[in-house]
Amino acid sequence: MCFLFSWCTFIKSPKSSQGHHVSMSSIDGVKVCVCVFQSLDYDNSENQLFLEEERRMSFLGFKCLEISRWVICGLIGFLTGLIACCIDIAVENLAGVKYYVVKQNIEKFTEVGGLSISLILWAVLNSAFVMVGAVIVAFFEPGAAGSGIPQIKCYLNGVKIPRVVRLKTLVVKVCGVICSVAGGLAVGKEGPMIHSGAVVAAGVSQGRSTSLKKDFKIFEYFRRDTEKRDFVSAGAAAGVSAAFGAPVGTHCTTCPSAQHVPQHNMSLSTTCPSAQHVPQHNMSHSAQHVPLCTTCPTLHNMSHSAQHVPLCGLLGALFNILNYWLTIFRIRYVHRPCLQVMEAMLVAAVTATVSFAMIYFSNDCQPLGPDQSEDYPLQLFCADGEYNSMATAFFNTPERSVRSLFHNPPGSYNPLTLSLFTLTYFFLACWTYGLTVSAGVFIPSLLIGAAWGRLFGILLAAITPNGSVWAVPGKYALMGAAAQLGGIVRMTLSLTVIMVEATGNVTYGLPIMLVLLTAKIVGDYFVEGLYDIHIKLQSVPFLHLEAPATSHWLTAREVMGAPVTCFNRIEKVGTIVDVLSNTSTNHNGFPVIVPLIISEQSMTPPFFIHPCFLSSLSLIPSSSPQLGKICGLILRSQLIVLLKHKVFVELARSRLTQRKLQLKDFRDAYPRFPPIQSIHVSQDERECMMDLTEFMNPTPYTVPQETSLPRVFKLFRALGLRHLVVVDSENRVVGLVTRKDLARYHLGKHGLEEMQLAQT
Amino acid sequence: MCFLFSWCTFIKSPKSSQGHHVSMSSIDGVKVCVCVFQSLDYDNSENQLFLEEERRMSFLGFKCLEISRWVICGLIGFLTGLIACCIDIAVENLAGVKYYVVKQNIEKFTEVGGLSISLILWAVLNSAFVMVGAVIVAFFEPGAAGSGIPQIKCYLNGVKIPRVVRLKTLVVKVCGVICSVAGGLAVGKEGPMIHSGAVVAAGVSQGRSTSLKKDFKIFEYFRRDTEKRDFVSAGAAAGVSAAFGAPVGTHCTTCPSAQHVPQHNMSLSTTCPSAQHVPQHNMSHSAQHVPLCTTCPTLHNMSHSAQHVPLCGLLGALFNILNYWLTIFRIRYVHRPCLQVMEAMLVAAVTATVSFAMIYFSNDCQPLGPDQSEDYPLQLFCADGEYNSMATAFFNTPERSVRSLFHNPPGSYNPLTLSLFTLTYFFLACWTYGLTVSAGVFIPSLLIGAAWGRLFGILLAAITPNGSVWAVPGKYALMGAAAQLGGIVRMTLSLTVIMVEATGNVTYGLPIMLVLLTAKIVGDYFVEGLYDIHIKLQSVPFLHLEAPATSHWLTAREVMGAPVTCFNRIEKVGTIVDVLSNTSTNHNGFPVIVPLIISEQSMTPPFFIHPCFLSSLSLIPSSSPQLGKICGLILRSQLIVLLKHKVFVELARSRLTQRKLQLKDFRDAYPRFPPIQSIHVSQDERECMMDLTEFMNPTPYTVPQETSLPRVFKLFRALGLRHLVVVDSENRVVGLVTRKDLARYHLGKHGLEEMQLAQT
Structure with missing residues (x-):
């Protein structure tokens, strides 16, 4: 029934234009809008004009086209890297300022009492950032909401999502993601980076901007769906590369969603990641220094990962089911822009409050070592020279939290801290995804997974004899992160390559692949992947890889x-x-x-x-x-x-x-x-x-x-x-x-x- | 003109059967046979019987089929791993015995003179091994000749190469590759392992053996080209995984050659590598311990690899051109089985003689350190406590030579040794590929590349100021190996993943990809890839990824x-x-x-x-x-x-x-x-x-x-x-x-x- 509803956030106003057609209908007494998506034409219309042009073109002409393709790919890679870099720098600086101010305030009031003022300050700062992000998305470009990956997936599948590859969407997306990450929401910036890459590709490859009414009179040959699709695919690949520093994984990501992409595109996509001179090492930096036993053979790892199996995918499926209900609720009741902005601000405030409460009531104090990598260690009620361990997880950007879960030495977290953190962050992330802000789900998934993975490792070390020797928590954090992410988004091959590239250690390739595969099988038993759920809720006519198995009786x-x-x-x-x-x-x-x-x-x-x-x-x-x-x-x-x-x-x-x-x-x-x-x-x-x-x-x-x-x-x-x-x-x-x-x-x-x- | 000829080694005798049709024709006065290959049918014939069966099948029935697919993939992975393991053990033992005997003999005669007896012993041993390998291939199953990768590529493309996936081919292939590697030819065993995986898959998935007249009455649903193709693709992937210990790279290898493989096959292929409990770590062991600066950032590596660019692909193209001429010569003059066996024996004897001469005349003595990893250090005319460096390269299986080139410390080889080795091994490998023996080209290519890469590194260190600090020869050996292999076989994405997985270090991903891409572009300018050359010479109607660019005027x-x-x-x-x-x-x-x-x-x-x-x-x-x-x-x-x-x-x-x-x-x-x-x-x-x-x-x-x-x-x-x-x-x-x-x-x-x- 709910497949009849579509995601209204896509539609600014119910107008009817060539771009998309919206009709209002009343279902179940609730007024919902039904967007009817158009298809893209990935089959060239080989009319006489086209054939004449192709026949007129010389062999040299085709060579020139080939060179233009490489040039465009280089440009796409460079621009995507640049944008990703800007997002990174802006987020780091804004979040840095915010955490500095709040930390100063907390330190000031810890002694004298009145920490509620700090809480209010934190919540207001978060809400302010998120408000800016939500307002530009809700009022100016609803197409920039969410991670953008479902939209790009649909585009490559052949569905024309309105305004998904426009300049305005790019600008709103970039500003929006900076605001939402700096605003302390449980979100990542990887999805928006991938979306940005796709928009850049769609723009650059056409050699003009329709929004800016500027035509450079170049790359005119590429002005059709078939060619544009290839470049968008390359742009998304560049985005993956920029987000994860994983140039090889990019191929595996973009290919499955676009089966009909011709193979020469494969070589095209190659250039984009390679041409990026601004590599972003978010995750690779975070996980490269994981102090794990790098010499233990693969079989050893495999046996370890097998212990995760029962948990793999279950939590991911739960996340998806909860988010599914939430999204239906949002479609029914939260479809006016001002309501959407208010919800986003509410989530930001609640996130700050919950985090603060967790930190406040936690008594997990850890000694502040000389090799301390905490960025904002909060002392709070701990003794001098110690810091609050819960604050490492909550009082930080999600990326830094993932990093500390991966590479902090055993003993940095106690199990109670981790279980409380997992529980709260799970619900926060689930509530956050689908808000009218520009935000991805990769990093929150990794964070949840890393937390319960580490918890699992600690428990295993405690209950098994000799367990503290081989059950390294950091390794379990990595496997847990893979399982959680795999359980939510259900990619196997591409995620394996991305995570291997990001961790910089090939030894984990096989265990990660096994974990992801299990997560996919277990998760698929219960519910679809998060992106597929959102694609369905938008009633997008998405074509899967094959026709349903039992459809032979239909003609x-x-x-x-x-x-x-x-x-x-x-x-x-x-x-x-x-x-x-x-x-x-x-x-x-x-x-x-x-x-x-x-x-x-x-x-x-x-x-x-x-x-x-x-x-x-x-x-x-x-x-x-x-x-x-x-x-x-x-x-x-x-x-x-x-x-x-x-x-x-x-x-x-x-x-x-x-x-x-x-x-x-x-x-x-x-x-x-x-x-x-x-x-x-x-x-x-x-x-x-x-x-x-x-x-x-x-x-x-x-x-x-x-x-x-x-x-x-x-x-x-x-x-x-x-x-x-x-x-x-x-x-x-x-x-x-x-x-x-x-x-x-x-x-x-x-x-x-x-x-x-x-x-x- | 030469596309008219086909590779006669495929055809035992010019008989006409349903399997393949051979007609004899006389072209250019030379009698050549022209095989006419049939196509496979990757489009289901949806006749009434088929539709009735599909419609009768319940939803549960499809689930069961899905489970059978996974079971088959598990079996394929297990058996392929087992076969690869057997090949490895047999080769190591046979080669060990051979080198031990020859070494003893050389040591005996070094003092007293009469080293010509050692030479003859070595040459005879080599020839004997190779004779066995060549006889079984030439007389029993000519389809087992070569690496098998072109044949599998054709099969996945949709061409039915006669007897390519039969049990007899598998047996001959396995025995043949053991003989040819143990016989000291400049060959590798990776190609045959991949071919073995494909044969295993074709057999297991059908649930019966036509050769053995044994029908297990299982997996009957999979007895058609479409399903068999999917499993063969998975089997080839399992073979890659077994050969290189690279479970992720396998996907990238099998996909490009079979674009129309449905995507559910992707997940199938995943199981095979994962299910291998006998992981083969040929290359990964050899390169995992490369003492390179693992902390230097990617950009640093990129600048290094850029220096290789002028050489990338040129040597590979030269190799291909020489091998192309040689193959045409073979098609014209060496098409009788006894001639083929004699040629193979000749090559084996010449390989031994040349190697012996190089070792004999070399005066590159290196001290035998305590951490010495040489397997058969030959002292020859060196002082006590020293060994002949040339012998490390020649008096060894090619795989061990690659390993020593990658990980021996700087100074283990002097430039003259490396240049002589590169030169001779280049021609030997070129002469060897295409012999009527079961043998691959991966390892010889890596060896040639590693040798000139290391040479390049040494020269660079010598001529640049401060060069000895950053120009680590082992790293250049790796890049050279990638360039040479890429220049010969022209894969980019798959080789990148395989080499990254094999070296176990993701830091090299980007430079390796750049090197491979350059090698491909440079090489393609001159001549096609080696596999494509051989596919063309067999006049296989291979369909490339896209129609030629200028073919729009044809209808x-x-x-x-x-x-x-x-x-x-x-x-x-x-x-x-x-x-x-x-x-x-x-x-x-x-x-x-x-x-x-x-x-x-x-x-x-x-x-x-x-x-x-x-x-x-x-x-x-x-x-x-x-x-x-x-x-x-x-x-x-x-x-x-x-x-x-x-x-x-x-x-x-x-x-x-x-x-x-x-x-x-x-x-x-x-x-x-x-x-x-x-x-x-x-x-x-x-x-x-x-x-x-x-x-x-x-x-x-x-x-x-x-x-x-x-x-x-x-x-x-x-x-x-x-x-x-x-x-x-x-x-x-x-x-x-x-x-x-x-x-x-x-x-x-x-x-x-x-x-x-x-x-x-």
Whole structure:
């Protein structure tokens, strides 16, 4: 039921534009908005213009394109690294100032009493930061909310999430993440960095900014979905590399979500991480110095990690389930921007209060050693030369807390501190994810996992004989972090490589992989991954890797949309305008058919029909357009450009000098094609005819009606299609399969289930 | 021109069987054999039987299949690890005995003179080992020659290399590689280990051995190309893991060659490496103790690796070019098994002689330290307490030589020794690869690279001020090894991960990736990778990742094969037998058409034709089968099974009790379908009719004639097709595109080139 709701935070206001279409509907008495997402077209429309251009291009031209691709990738890598660096520096400085002020205040009031003033100061500072972050997200660019990884995943899958790769989103995202991390929320900055990389890539590769109305007249060849997708994928990879300092792991991350990315993109993505001259070593620095036994063989590690197995994934699944309920609650009741800002501020204040209470009531004092790496050691009620251990975990940015959990020597934390910390931080992080702020979930997951992993290690050392020798808490913290993160986001291969690269120790590769695999299997038994949950809650028609296993009894005839609006090869302008203006259908692709009443002049090759057919063909009434044989497919965006340039048969005859429409005209309009309402067509022009032959894709992929769903799915997913025409044995159009028709089937607990997606 | 030749070592004798078809032709006056490879079918034939089975299967059934997949992967991993372990132990022991005997002999004769006896002993021992290895390969199973990686690459790409995944190949491969490594050839055992993993996977996943005539009646569901391919991919991954101890790198290796492998296979492959309880740490042990500065930051490494750039890839390209000429020479003149064995023995003797001469004339004596890790330190003419440094490189298995080049302290080798060693070993390795022995090229490449890398490091330390401080020779050896290997095999991502995992140090990830990337770019400028060269020389119709860039002007009409042999939906048995027996065409897929003379009983749904058509349809003569509308596609293998079981319309009517043919019957015959000659069809039976409706794939993928080559290519590659039917606008079959039609276009230095492939 809840799949009907979509995440309103994406939508600023329920307006209807070409970019996205929003309709308001009332379900369960609750007013929710249903966004209907469009698809991207990862299959080139190989029309005559395109083929002519490709054929004109020399071998050298293709080489030049290849070089441009490398240049763009270099630029993407450099800019993404720069942005990540700025985020890092800003967060460190702001958080530093904040913690310094609060620490001074606490120290001042510890002696004289009145620590409640410190608490208020801390809570107000946090709320102020978070308020700024939440306001810009909620009021200026709701698309910048969350980690951005689900959005990029959808984009690479072929769903056009509105405004996800725009400049404004980038600016809001960067400012927002700085505010939310500095505001002390239980969030990380890795997701936003990956999103930033993707936006940078989408911008740089197009050689212009539509927002700034600046066209550099370069990289024009790359102005289409297929090429842009490749660069966005590379940009996301650059973002991963910048966030984790893991240039190799990047490949593994971006590939699974975009199966139809051609492989030359693999080599492209390689450049981005390599070209980053500003490597960010957040995690690698934090974990590189883990004082673990680096010489113990892999088998030893494996046996250790096996002890984690029962816990792997369970906590992650719990996190996801809680967050799922919370998100549904938010969709229903917290969908106005001011409410969202207030909730974010509330969470910030509560985080500060809870942290303060935990630190206040903790009596875990640790000696302040000479090799002390604490950044803000709080003495509080501890003896001189000691510090409060709970404060190490809470009075710190999450990243630094992870680092201290990984590499502080055994004995730095007592079990009670760790269990209290795990418990509170778990609920705080769960509450925080999904707020209308720009924030990621990687670091909080790692922190929760590291805490319970370390706790597990300490307990193991205590209860097993000789345990204190081999049960090094830091190692268990690492494994716990992997398990928790794997249980929440459910990546295996990519996370293994990223964590191995980040820890800088290959010995942990196999145990980490085992832990992640177990976490995935256990977690998948209960609930989906966090990103998938949020993708579903946004009712995004996301196509998974394969069709559901038990869907062989469905055929194209059952899943396709019918009847289909078709156009004739030479169509009346009025008809086209009317169809495009019809907001109730709002189709984006239209099969082009050869009318069955065949006049002599349209009988041109390549659509030769055997003469003896003609006698019978003319018997069929032309009133049912579905009966025409398919000869092409044309997109709404192409028709809009044609209408804008008034490419009418009559005008071409009268104005012979008129410039012929080129592919460049389509590229200039990409990606923000004007809505049909903005194009004025006079009453006279409505009577003109439009010849679509040159502009339609003459060879769309088609399937017969009897094709099974897995077969249709495979074709759709492997080629990145947007429209698949279903034809009968006579090649007549009988239906059209789109992404939504396929995405509505999914495998439930008891077999195939059909979702009731909001229809276009 | 030379693409016409194929590698004869694959073919035992020029016989024609269903497995592969060999025709002898005389080109350039030289008699060469041309193998015509068949394709694998990675697109399920979704006929009625298949769909019925899938629909009958419950949700629980699919879960069970999933579990079987994991079990199989576990078994594959375990067995592959076991085999790799056996190879390792056998090689170490045999080589140990050999070197011990020769060393004793040399020591005996160093004093008294007469070292020529030692030389002869060494050469004879080497030749004896190699003779055994070459004889079993040349006479028993020529498919086991070489590293096996090109063959597995082809298999995953969709080409059926004869006998590549058979039990006999596995046995010969394992024995052969033990002999050739113990015989002192410049070879490695990594390639054969990967091949072994693939064979194990192909065997285990089928739950039976056709060679041993043993059917365990398990895993019957997996008896088809699609499923088998997934397991072979996982097996190859397990092989990589066993060979390099690099469980994560395995994914990156297997994915690029098989783009159409579904992603669930990714998770399958994961289990194999993880399930290996016998991890092989060949390289990791060798390089884990490299005494390099592990704390120096990445940027420092990057600047170092940049100095390698001019050399990267050049030596690799040279290696490939020389080996290319050599292979052509071998194809022309060394194609008889006895000649091949003699060549292998010659190489073994020459290797021993050259090594001996190098050691004999070298005067690079090094002190024998207390931490000496030399296995067979040869004193020869050195003073007491010293050993011959050249012997460390030559008088050793290649793996141990690599290890000593990586981790021996600075000063262990003098530059002259290294340059002489690089030079001789380069030519020896180049001569060795392509011999009729089972042997890989990984370790020799690493050895050559490590030698010149170390040399480079030493020279750099000498000529730059302060160079001896930062120019650690071991590090340069590692970079050189990466560059040489990358220059020869041209993998980037997978090799990076493998080498990082093998060295156990992530710090080298970025520099290694840069070096490999440079090596690939430089190398690609001159010549293809070694594996690609050998794939081409075998005239395998290998499909690369994308269609050549400048191929947009080609359409399906130009590349397709026409006319196509079609069958009617209800076809005469005699016609089918005649077509299948026709050795000159030897087609494997046949479009099934609705005859245009339509009788009432065949007018069943789903192929409804509008009644008003009927009058005109009957006008078309039925003699041109190409004019029928396509209604399905049937494979030779399916027809053979039908003929074998005599599934004739007349017999079904007379014997009503006859068991209905099931999918199981097709699976039992898989993969070695009997040849048509072995099936007896009487004269009476020839007059019977066969109804193909139930068995044909009713929804084959089709494209119109105007589809551009890149579009056809994309469809073919993304879906793993074997046959793609080309239809006209009336859905009538006009042609058939197969793998060979696409593989013959490739990008040369000056644009698109069309190869003259030997036609089926």
